[in-house]
Amino acid sequence: MAPIAKLHPKHTVFFLCDLQTRFKTAIYGYDELVLTANKMLKIAKVLEIAVVVTEQNPKGKDGGPQASDRNFHYCTGLGNTDPDIDLASLGALHIATIDKTLFSMVTPEVTALLGARTDINSVVLFGIESHVCVLQSALDLLELGYDVHILADGVSSCNKEEVPYALARIRQAGGYITTSESASFQLQRDSGTPRFKAFSNIVKEDKDSTKRVLQTLLQYRSSL
16 A cells, blocks of 8 residues: 655645746636735744745746736746745745746756755645646656645636646646645644644634635636
8 A cells, every 4th residue: 555645844845836926917816826825834934844936937028928918838027926925924944936947846956955855755836837837846746756735726827727637637646636724734733732823823814815715716626
């Protein structure tokens, strides 16, 4: 029987994939993705989980195609990570923001970061697009031997119809499809720890936004 992949904060890193400013008008449920990202960053801070961020072609010449154009094809100049995502609150837990041209987050720089953290065996992955950068990141991480947990309420694409097929492909390859709240409780593990009060406060404070995210991003994914 294959081992069961469980999440433990000491052995987990969060990967935030390409939630950049110029995707805002192109991605289905973009605002809801930002809500999930900020919730996970708050969880990371309480449970002391490192966070790696990537940005797809953030810099480029002015006047080029914009991400708001459906056929932007990952052009240059997609901007930096959305400023509404509170990376600053993480302090040293935000270990890197890495520019990339690869669709996968598993760049040489990210591979080096992971190689220096031999205690990491699980990655919680969220961001965009589900069928491009998220999928390719998941496949590369699985190939490297990591347990990969995808947040179904933390990924989307320009066309929402792409998402369930991307998640199915990741599951076929051995990844795990979960939700932000489920993954968070797996990482917390125990209501008797000193951190549980702060953890519980996040869950309570984000209750309404979590419901909004689920209703927006998961209501069309009943076949998962």
